[in-house]
Amino acid sequence: MSGRFTSDRAGTSADESIVAALRAGDERAFRELFTRKHGRMKRIARGFVTSDAVAEEIVQETWVAVVNGIDRFECRSSLDTWIASILVNQARKHGVRERRSVPFCCVASRGADGPSVDSDQFENEDGVWPGHWATGPRPWQSPERRLLSLEARKHLKDALEQLPERQRIVVGLRDVEGCSAEEVCALLDLSEENQRVLLHRGRSRLRAVLDGYLEEEAA
Amino acid sequence: MIAYKFLRSGRLGPFSGFHWPDAGVWVRSGEDRACGRAGIHACRVRDLPWWLADELWEIELEGESDVYEHKIIARAGRLRSRVEAWTTACADEYAEACAWRARERAIEALGRAGHESAAVRLAASGTLKELRTMAGHLADERPDTRISLLMAQDAADCARIHAAPTAAYIAAHAARRIDGPPGYDAERDWQSSWLARRLRLDHGAA
Amino acid sequence: MRDEALNEITCREFVELVTEYFEGALSARTQNQVEEHLVMCRWCTTYADQMRATVAALRALGSDPPPGDPSAAVLAELQRRREGPR
Numbered sequence: 001m002s003g004r005f006t007s008d009r010a011g012t013s014a015d016e017s018i019v020a021a022l023r024a025g026d027e028r029a030f031r032e033l034f035t036r037k038h039g040r041m042k043r044i045a046r047g048f049v050t051s052d053a054v055a056e057e058i059v060q061e062t063w064v065a066v067v068n069g070i071d072r073f074e075c076r077s078s079l080d081t082w083i084a085s086i087l088v089n090q091a092r093k094h095g096v097r098e099r100r101s102v103p104f105c106c107v108a109s110r111g112a113d114g115p116s117v118d119s120d121q122f123e124n125e126d127g128v129w130p131g132h133w134a135t136g137p138r139p140w141q142s143p144e145r146r147l148l149s150l151e152a153r154k155h156l157k158d159a160l161e162q163l164p165e166r167q168r169i170v171v172g173l174r175d176v177e178g179c180s181a182e183e184v185c186a187l188l189d190l191s192e193e194n195q196r197v198l199l200h201r202g203r204s205r206l207r208a209v210l211d212g213y214l215e216e217e218a219a
Numbered sequence: 220m221i222a223y224k225f226l227r228s229g230r231l232g233p234f235s236g237f238h239w240p241d242a243g244v245w246v247r248s249g250e251d252r253a254c255g256r257a258g259i260h261a262c263r264v265r266d267l268p269w270w271l272a273d274e275l276w277e278i279e280l281e282g283e284s285d286v287y288e289h290k291i292i293a294r295a296g297r298l299r300s301r302v303e304a305w306t307t308a309c310a311d312e313y314a315e316a317c318a319w320r321a322r323e324r325a326i327e328a329l330g331r332a333g334h335e336s337a338a339v340r341l342a343a344s345g346t347l348k349e350l351r352t353m354a355g356h357l358a359d360e361r362p363d364t365r366i367s368l369l370m371a372q373d374a375a376d377c378a379r380i381h382a383a384p385t386a387a388y389i390a391a392h393a394a395r396r397i398d399g400p401p402g403y404d405a406e407r408d409w410q411s412s413w414l415a416r417r418l419r420l421d422h423g424a425a
Numbered sequence: 426m427r428d429e430a431l432n433e434i435t436c437r438e439f440v441e442l443v444t445e446y447f448e449g450a451l452s453a454r455t456q457n458q459v460e461e462h463l464v465m466c467r468w469c470t471t472y473a474d475q476m477r478a479t480v481a482a483l484r485a486l487g488s489d490p491p492p493g494d495p496s497a498a499v500l501a502e503l504q505r506r507r508e509g510p511r
Contacts, residue, residue: 022503022506023506024506024507025502025503025504025505025506025507025508026503026507027500027503027504027507030495030499030503031495034492034495035492038492038493039492040487042492043487056493060495060496060498060499063495063496063499064496064498064499064502067499067502067503068502115437115440115441116440116441116443117437117440119437122435122436122437128366128369128370128373129373130435131435131436131437131438132435132436132437132466133436133466133468133469136436136467136468136469136471136472137468137471137472137475138471139471139474140474140475140478143475143478143481143482144478144481147478147481147482147485148482148485152482153482153485153486156482156483156486157486160483160486171483175480175483175484176483176484176486176487177487178484178487181448192450196444196445196448196450199444199448200441200443200444200445203444203476203479203480204440204444204476206479206483207472207475207476207479210475210478210479210482211475233460233464234460234463269461269464269465270461270464271464272464285453287453287454287457288432288457289457289461290457292453382467384464384465385465385466385467387465388465395431400431403431
């Protein structure tokens with residue numbers, strides 16, 4: 001996967017030559033950059049809005065802002081980071097227009113979402129082992145293979161789409177796009193802890209969905 | 220300092236997945252983050268019951284180390300030699316020994332509750348299968364000692380499915396149920412002594 | 426319920442700590458407790474494996490669809506730059 005966003009690193013010499021090319025209006029250099037980064041940018045944008053078409057619009061608007069603003073870019077951060085911050089701003093504007101969007105910083109306190117696993121899966125205080133699994137999870141058979149099927153991928157994509165917005169965006173950035181925790185906190189203005197809470201809740205729900213899917217599929 | 224280290228088959232760190240090099244080659248923390256957060260994890264003889272895994276190695280540690288409740292974390296370490304006596308058969312033997320210990324705690328619980336004949340019946344079980352069946356029956360018949368009996372049953376089940384660390388955990392908790400926290404500690408001490416004796420571990424080691 | 430006297434965690438606690446564990450965000454003490462728990466709890470080990478598999482499956486979603494074309498607005502701006510100030 002190419003085009004990984006990096007955070008807070010000053011521009012490299014590769015960045016400098018791309019920036020120079022864009023400033024000169026070099027269409028070939030632009031198209032290379034565009035092709036390399038487009039897919040990832042679209043997936044990130046898609047995390048903020050409800051349709052593919054709007055995500056595409058956001059990406060195109062981002063590129064316009066990048067090219068129009070390239071003279072102001074000073075290589076203090078990496079080019080990737082700069083483009084990402086423009087993208088997130090554009091995406092947020094669209095997200096706000098589409099629906100009432102709560103700022104990321106307002107993450108509900110820990111536990112308000114409910115436990116990651118239903119309480120009835122654990123023994124209560126009367127049990128032999130209070131707090132331990134009453135019925136534990138069954139190992140998934142060949143998950144590496146089965147989760148790569150088209151059907152499983154669709155199932156997972158659908159489940160990801162249905163996550164609450166903030167969980168969807170954080171899981172998308174961290175796990176689908178491979179951004180680091182630091183990058184995501186910087187992009188979304190989140191504390192480390194809040195970022196982790198969102199990641200945890202999102203992953204826990206998706207694990208449960210995949211568990212149900214794999215069990216059904218095996219039956 | 221000489222200590223011990225459990226690894227997964229193939230000299231793999233159980234949590235880090237770090238692939239340990241051949242014996243004699245130093246591994247230094249900070250050089251390879253994959254080798255484990257904050258250093259080389261190892262254990263003393265007294266810590267062994269908490270960390271059972273496929274392979275047991277003697278490990279030489281170097282530099283400053285931090286001592287935690289059940290482990291040591293050092294700056295550098297190298298594997299010395301494998302403790303060949305620690306095999307799956309040995310682990311099964313250990314698990315079974317722990318299951319019988321859990322039975323002793325259940326017998327004690329029955330005795331304290333005045334259920335002498337039930338205690339005799341439980342003591343008569345000769346195999347793990349008999350133990351788990353009898354403990355289950357008696358748990359229904361004698362609900363006031365149900366927890367100790369079900370612990371013995373669980374320990375027998377774990378020994379039968381080769382889950383040695385779980386059988387040991389259960390035995391320690393069964394002891395705690397009878398004799399409180401000192402009972403737990405004494406049981407864990409018994410477990411580490413069993414391992415040290417059976418595996419002929421050097422008590423000059425950590 | 427955590428048994429403070431024994432410094433152990435339960436399975437119910439583990440499933441809430443698992444992400445912090447993967448992130449390396451636990452205190453040394455809690456990380457030790459988690460690892461001790463995983464040694465003896467096959468179910469929590471399974472749960473952790475499932476979380477890892479979930480993350481791996483998410484990663485595999487990140488393949489690039491073919492991009493469309495840049496917009497006319499971008500191409501026009503690039504052309505303007507090539508032609509330079511008139």
